[in-house]
Amino acid sequence: MTEVTQPALTIDALGKKCPIPIIMLAEQINFVPLNAVVAVLADDPAAYTDVPAWCRLKSHRHVGSYELPEGGWAIHVRRNY
Amino acid sequence: MSLVAYFDAASSEPLHPQAREALLAAIDVGWADPARLYGQARRAHLLLEQARTEVAEALGARSDEVSFTSSGTQAVHLGVLGTLHGRRRVGRHLVTSAVEHSSVLHAGGVHERDGGTVETVGVDLTGRVDLDGFAAAVARPGTALACLQTANHEVGTLQPVAEAAAACRAHGVPLLVDAAQTAGRMPIPPGWSVLTASAHKWGGPAGVGVLVVRKGTRFRSFLPEDERERRRVPGFENVPGIVAAAAALRAMAAEAAQEQARLSELVGRIRDMVPKTVPDVEVIGDPAERAPHIVTFSCLYVDGEALLTELDKAGFAVSSGSSCTASTLRPSHVLEAMGVLTHGNVRVSLPRGTSAAEVDRFLAVLPELVRRIRQDAGVA
Numbered sequence: 001m002t003e004v005t006q007p008a009l010t011i012d013a014l015g016k017k018c019p020i021p022i023i024m025l026a027e028q029i030n031f032v033p034l035n036a037v038v039a040v041l042a043d044d045p046a047a048y049t050d051v052p053a054w055c056r057l058k059s060h061r062h063v064g065s066y067e068l069p070e071g072g073w074a075i076h077v078r079r080n081y
Numbered sequence: 082m083s084l085v086a087y088f089d090a091a092s093s094e095p096l097h098p099q100a101r102e103a104l105l106a107a108i109d110v111g112w113a114d115p116a117r118l119y120g121q122a123r124r125a126h127l128l129l130e131q132a133r134t135e136v137a138e139a140l141g142a143r144s145d146e147v148s149f150t151s152s153g154t155q156a157v158h159l160g161v162l163g164t165l166h167g168r169r170r171v172g173r174h175l176v177t178s179a180v181e182h183s184s185v186l187h188a189g190g191v192h193e194r195d196g197g198t199v200e201t202v203g204v205d206l207t208g209r210v211d212l213d214g215f216a217a218a219v220a221r222p223g224t225a226l227a228c229l230q231t232a233n234h235e236v237g238t239l240q241p242v243a244e245a246a247a248a249c250r251a252h253g254v255p256l257l258v259d260a261a262q263t264a265g266r267m268p269i270p271p272g273w274s275v276l277t278a279s280a281h282k283w284g285g286p287a288g289v290g291v292l293v294v295r296k297g298t299r300f301r302s303f304l305p306e307d308e309r310e311r312r313r314v315p316g317f318e319n320v321p322g323i324v325a326a327a328a329a330l331r332a333m334a335a336e337a338a339q340e341q342a343r344l345s346e347l348v349g350r351i352r353d354m355v356p357k358t359v360p361d362v363e364v365i366g367d368p369a370e371r372a373p374h375i376v377t378f379s380c381l382y383v384d385g386e387a388l389l390t391e392l393d394k395a396g397f398a399v400s401s402g403s404s405c406t407a408s409t410l411r412p413s414h415v416l417e418a419m420g421v422l423t424h425g426n427v428r429v430s431l432p433r434g435t436s437a438a439e440v441d442r443f444l445a446v447l448p449e450l451v452r453r454i455r456q457d458a459g460v461a
Contacts, residue, residue, distance in 0.1 A: 019381070
């Protein structure tokens with residue numbers, strides 16, 4: 001198993017409903033350097049599908065989604081451009 | 082042109098004028114028990130059997146294969162569980178696609194709680210089932226039944242039913258085809274063993290579903306014994322509703338070639354124009370292999386409920402698979418399985434008679450509504 005890259009930025013969107021986690025991600029992805037990873041913490045089930053779909057539409061890379069012990073996921077996105 | 086453009090035919094098609102006429106006439110003459118032997122009863126029986134013949138003909142079945150249910154959902158429940166029950170000695174494995182209507186998935190849930198197994202085959206980005214995966218799943222020994230819809234109810238993508246049916250036939254597995262979205266609009270693809278549909282989706286009244294079981298398919302109702310509808314469906318038949326359903330199906334099918342082609346062009350116009358006029362939008366589903374009347378798109382950064390509310394105010398009745406608009410907290414299982422955006426989702430489904438002017442008015446107001454909702458949410 002490959003090691004998980006440490007995120008350069010963590011966005012806490014726990015308790016927030018879609019599309020808010022996506023809006024926060026879109027606002028903040030440019031705060032990290034190219035190829036750095038942003039972690040979105042979210043527990044709205046829609047975010048689990050919508051963050052990877054956003055990456056596909058916006059040509060960023062969905063690295064992986066990791067379950068959080070307290071519920072929800074840390075969804076990792078690599079800035080591509 | 083009415084003030085509200087009704088664009089939710091995939092939920093329910095407005096009653097066809099010929100169905101309305103048939104319903105009013107049949108309420109007066111078709112109320113008696115069709116199982117009895119006096120004059121009024123024979124009249125009701127005659128109406129019921131005439132309707133059965135008409136529906137059978139439109140669906141490509143024999144009339145003794147057709148049973149009427151109280152809804153499309155009931156037809157699916159009875160069809161899935163009755164076929165599984167009839168074939169329980171063969172095995173207890175059920176195969177479905179991940180994007181079937183909830184009635185199929187919930188029937189599968191009952192089967193699982195009863196000790197059976199269910200395999201859910203995934204779909205691609207357009208919502209089309211993975212055919213190789215489906216064929217591999219039905220090849221598994223002990224498969225009692227496979228289920229596949231003709232077209233997806235949320236995104237319109239057509240499923241490869243004929244190919245799936247061939248795979249099923251090769252392994253002696255019956256295929257239940259849920260034709261709710263296409264019956265009356267498109268020919269039924271060949272190869273099914275069990276077919277289900279819903280009258281209010283083809284312009285008939287609510288309260289009538291159709292369950293067709295091909296001769297030779299093992300079937301045994303899982304419900305208590307009842308003599309009605311060849312022992313497949315319990316309860317007194319809704320004769321006036323069934324008569325109206327048959328009239329609607331006949332009328333809808335007769336005009337389908339022309340009218341559905343016209344609707345398909347209007348859907349094509351929406352598919353073409355929305356990405357040009359609304360930034361950050363994803364039009365979902367297969368652009369060509371699709372039901373004629375359905376188009377779905379998702380708008381990035383938009384709350385689906387806010388968009389539906391604004392469209393309602395602007396005079397458009399549409400639906401959405403976004404979680405914030407549904408009765409559940411989860412987004413649509415169809416959009417999830419496809420891996421497409423679930424928020425900001427709008428499904429437009431055109432009933433017969435939709436005018437080009439209504440569609441153009443929709444296309445004219447949509448960009449500003451989306452822009453305003455994004456602005457209010459602080460999205461530049």
